[in-house]
Amino acid sequence: MGIHYDYKSTKSAKLMEKQAKREKKLAEKKAKRLAKEGPKKEELQNKTLDASKPITLDFLTNPNKE
Numbered sequence: 552m553g554i555h556y557d558y559k560s561t562k563s564a565k566l567m568e569k570q571a572k573r574e575k576k577l578a579e580k581k582a583k584r585l586a587k588e589g590p591k592k593e594e595l596q597n598k599t600l601d602a603s604k605p606i607t608l609d610f611l612t613n614p615n616k617e
Contacts, residue, residue, distance in 0.1 A: 600606070
């Protein structure tokens with residue numbers, strides 16, 4: 552009977568440790584992925600169009616876009 556009492560009393564602590572370990576691993580994966588993909592996201596943000604400028608045919612067909 553002592554084993555079951557010990558299991559129930561430590562179950563919540565073990566679950567919290569497991570969850571913390573899982574969250575730590577996910578945070579490390581996310582940091583690694585962001586470090587790898589960092590410059591790509593900045594380039595995507597710079598390619599947004601300005602809403603105040605009209606879109607012309609020359610802008611759409613120009614092969615030398617900025």
